[in-house]
Amino acid sequence: MEQALNTGNSLYDPDMGAGNGNRNMTDLAGFLSLQTIDGKNNTFSISKEAYSDTSNVVGKTVSLDLKGIIDWTDLALEKLEKVYEECLDANWDGYGAMPISRETYSKARKLLRMIPSSLPRPDISAEPDGEITFEWYKEKYSVFVISVGGNNLITYAGMFGKSNKIHGTEYFANELPEIIRHCIRRLSH
Amino acid sequence: MSSMKLQDMTSPLECLARFILQKKWYRADKTIRHNAFMPNQNGEVSVYRTKSLTCQQINEIGRLHVAEIQNKKLLGRAEIVVSSILKQDLKIEADPEPHPRHANIIGWPTDKSKRKMIAIELAAEAQLHLINNP
Numbered sequence: 001m002e003q004a005l006n007t008g009n010s011l012y013d014p015d016m017g018a019g020n021g022n023r024n025m026t027d028l029a030g031f032l033s034l035q036t037i038d039g040k041n042n043t044f045s046i047s048k049e050a051y052s053d054t055s056n057v058v059g060k061t062v063s064l065d066l067k068g069i070i071d072w073t074d075l076a077l078e079k080l081e082k083v084y085e086e087c088l089d090a091n092w093d094g095y096g097a098m099p100i101s102r103e104t105y106s107k108a109r110k111l112l113r114m115i116p117s118s119l120p121r122p123d124i125s126a127e128p129d130g131e132i133t134f135e136w137y138k139e140k141y142s143v144f145v146i147s148v149g150g151n152n153l154i155t156y157a158g159m160f161g162k163s164n165k166i167h168g169t170e171y172f173a174n175e176l177p178e179i180i181r182h183c184i185r186r187l188s189h
Numbered sequence: 190m191s192s193m194k195l196q197d198m199t200s201p202l203e204c205l206a207r208f209i210l211q212k213k214w215y216r217a218d219k220t221i222r223h224n225a226f227m228p229n230q231n232g233e234v235s236v237y238r239t240k241s242l243t244c245q246q247i248n249e250i251g252r253l254h255v256a257e258i259q260n261k262k263l264l265g266r267a268e269i270v271v272s273s274i275l276k277q278d279l280k281i282e283a284d285p286e287p288h289p290r291h292a293n294i295i296g297w298p299t300d301k302s303k304r305k306m307i308a309i310e311l312a313a314e315a316q317l318h319l320i321n322n323p
Contacts, residue, residue, distance in 0.1 A: 094211070094259035095210075096229050096230065123216070125222060141313050157302050157308075167302035
């Protein structure tokens with residue numbers, strides 16, 4: 001429950017809090033609902049992917065309403081932080097990779113928060129040039145990958161079957177570019 | 190040894206090994222991620238020719254000449270056939286340091302999204318061989 005409120009921001013960074021403002025509302029709603037779980041309100045949104053259909057709160061087991069979209073943002077942010085920490089030093093891959101910079105981490109957080117939780121959660125990794133990668137994977141020949149560095153550019157590439165390929169670069173400011181949204185949706189259908 | 194010479198010597202069906210030192214390069218379903226084949230800052234992907242070698246011998250090269258030098262554990266290798274690389278208009282250049290079988294995949298496009306696209310395709314065609322580390 002504490003994790004839903006913990007943004008993990010130890011330093012102020014304007015990009016860290018940017019993105020989809022609804023996320024903060026979701027977290028807050030979850031928190032407030034949890035506070036009243038012992039009372040009448042036992043239906044609320046769950047902000048973690050790891051959950052169960054019952055919860056033991058102050059000694060009582062209550063049923064939770066699991067309908068609707070599960071917000072995976074907190075889980076993804078935790079994974080992002082882990083990847084960042086693992087790739088802080090140069091040569092993290094054993095082949096001379098560049099370290100992930102604080103700025104790249106910050107942009108990746110911003111970008112992650114722009115991805116609607118109605119879309120599947122990406123796998124998070126890193127590339128040798130120090131960019132952070134989000135991957136949506138269905139099968140060997142159905143995969144979509146985006147990466148972000150210290151600027152506001154997304155580099156993307158994807159395969160939707162052996163013969164359907166797409167790649168390019170998109171600028172992002174305050175919302176996820178439509179082409180990226182479209183490709184993620186295309187993969188999940 | 191020039192890239193031409195190496196290509197002359199290799200069959201399109203010959204395998205090359207990309208040694209894996211980190212879990213970020215493969216997925217839980219034992220498929221390989223594109224970042225295993227993304228070139229480094231010098232525009233190279235380091236590989237080893239595996240022709241006529243047993244799995245044990247291949248892994249030994251990876252352990253001695255790749256992993257231990259970097260103080261890392263060898264997790265496995267991604268094997269890819271030469272034809273998959275040549276099909277992408279990439280070249281294979283012999284680079285006999287640190288080992289006579291060492292080579293680099295070169296000739297990557299300057300546009301990063303194209304490099305990413307190629308890396309995705311190479312990863313999809315490569316086979317993962319993990320080592321059962323204790």
